[in-house]
Amino acid sequence: MSDNRLLQKPGNPANVVIRGARVLDPLAGIDEVRDLVVRDGVVGGDPAGCEEIDGAGMTLIPGLVDPHVHLRTPGREDLEDIASGSAAAAAGGFVAIVAMPNTTPPLDDPEGLAKLQDLARTQAHVGVGFFCAITRGQKGTELTEAAELAQMGAVGLSDDGVPVWDSLTMRRALQYQRLAGLPLALHEEDPRLVQGGAMHEGPVAARLGITGIPSESESVMVGRDVALARLEGGRIHVCHVSTVESVDEVRRGKQQGVAVTAEVSPHHLLLVDEDVSGMDAATRKMNPPLRGTDDRDALLEALIDGTLDCIATDHAPHGASEKQLPFPEAPFGVTGLETAFPVLYTDLVRTGRLPLELLVRRMSGDAARVMDLPQPTLADGAPANLALVDLGATWDVTEDGFQSKSRNSAFLGRTLHGVVRLTVSRGRVAWRRPGEAPGVAE
């Protein structure tokens, strides 16, 4: 596995000893209260001379991985840049994020990738990788130079934001994957069925007079691409699955041995179309849209049984004024990096619907696996990728509390359990919650 895919700015290797935390690493089979040493950026070794951190009552988990974020660079650095987006990631406990290429211009050539990689090498607080477009300009017709992009360290290919609507182009991309080898992360949406829609089609949209986006606009494309992946022996990753019908397509594909993985976002696991009633685009308009309660429940079930492999935030920063437009006119998307783990912990783990171990797996090791990235682990000898979380502490989600440049969070106003005190990414301290972490010096 080439190691040029995740990039992070240089820094001093961490030398810390975290005392008395619950060390929880489901993949390595670790779950015990003990001390954990990070020596020269590597887990384990001699604690002598290390900075002491009191982890009593806290939980130490493998760093989280997000295979789907938008860093708005190049083009909309006013909304997010690599420094701010990766700081948001670190504050949320993430050690690796992969940015989508729907930038201005779209990331679709080796030159653009090289520039972004240079930025990440000097600005990124955690490991940042890049998807390049499947098609030039994300127009859905001409393939990008995937072989060279792969050699340069692209993590995968995606036209996220828009679908690869043309079936022949999709087939060619799967054929060419046999050369380039990169996973294809697919934004599944039939544009003709979506046509002007702004929220989930159903009773709430009918009542609000907002054009609906039918569930089938997603699932017919998932079905198509599972079929094409089977035909070509290719490998696909389905982005932000939102409907029960799409879950069924993914499940059937897996049962038939097709190499298909899939992700789900925190907001689709927790919110539904009824929550759109106030018509606040900043917090409730995203694509795919918030679906029905049956969908939401099916997504959680599929996350638990592994049909959905992992969680991805689809962190999508937008400006306040564009999000203050009337609902149908505002852009799609909500931020997510800083709230993902705490809100899922609060609403799913604390309510007994999802074991903490499984949440950690789905947000860390499994999220890395779907993009062939190294899986963070707390085992001795591993590069230190970890987050120290105070699950007993709460915080209020407010507009002025974010590392991200944007404030369009779906969870504004919530009080969440789970405060990330410390994040160590690739052996370096990437985040300390200012002034709060006991025993942590700035």
Added chain:
Amino acid sequence: MTRSLITLDDASRDDIERYLALTDRFAEVMQRDIKKVPTLRGRVVINAFFEASTRTATSFELAGKRLSADVINVKGSGSSVEKGETLKDTILTLNAYQPDVIVIRHKASGACAAAARFTDAAVVNAGDGTHAHPTQSLLDLYTLRRRGVGLDGLNVAYVGDVMHSRVARSGAVAFRTMGANVRFIAPPTLLPPGLAEGLGGEVSHDIRDIADADVVYVLRMQHERMGAGGFVPSLREYSREYGVGHERLRPGQLVMHPGPMNRGVEISDALADDPEVLVSAQVESGMLVRMAVLYDLIAGPVERARTVPVEEVAA
């Protein structure tokens, strides 16, 4: 907290009865020689119409003037909206004049809810996209009430383009709140999926299902719904399948239409001219209801300290 009238979704039966009773008071006033009352003297009402309107804009303007408010009209065309100003900036600008009420019509669903975040004034929704048109619904109720029609148990059938109709959405909510039964009769392509569950009421594709309706509410059929990628094949077929004329009605059925009418399309020429059709009564009710709404929001129950005695209304 400023009260606004953005939808009737949360309005109780009592809320609606309050509007109807107040409308009655203004109807009395309008019987007098001098049709202007000093009730809202010194108050500012801004009518911000970002989308074309004749009857709604006119009746809001006249309603404000009859109440002696200072009424300012801002139109989408000829204003800074044409220069690309956002709704937010336009509302912030208007808010700087410290209006008591901003009446808004806009092409986007949710525009009034969005605008209300940027002003201290009460916002009145005069039609936002395909979402809601609450004063239309109040005037529809008032028109029937004034004619002596009981709303409880009334059977109302909306016929036509329900999908694009804020009139039908608000109306269905209002009628059901008052105890009426609602049915939507339309081609399947012009009914949004989930309608029956979302709004309550029955759905039918058969025009013959207007038979047991006490009120047949004919919706406007817009030309842009036809043709390539359209919702129905032709106006001719639409008219044949869903057009309402005397031959499809039984004696005693009441007919309403929000205007403007497409004669020969959704309503026959002869029916449009039938004095029994309630269209002009609806227009007349429009101004009265809008007087009641403006009065209620400016001088109504919440701001009781500033309440102008109702006696003064009748003075």
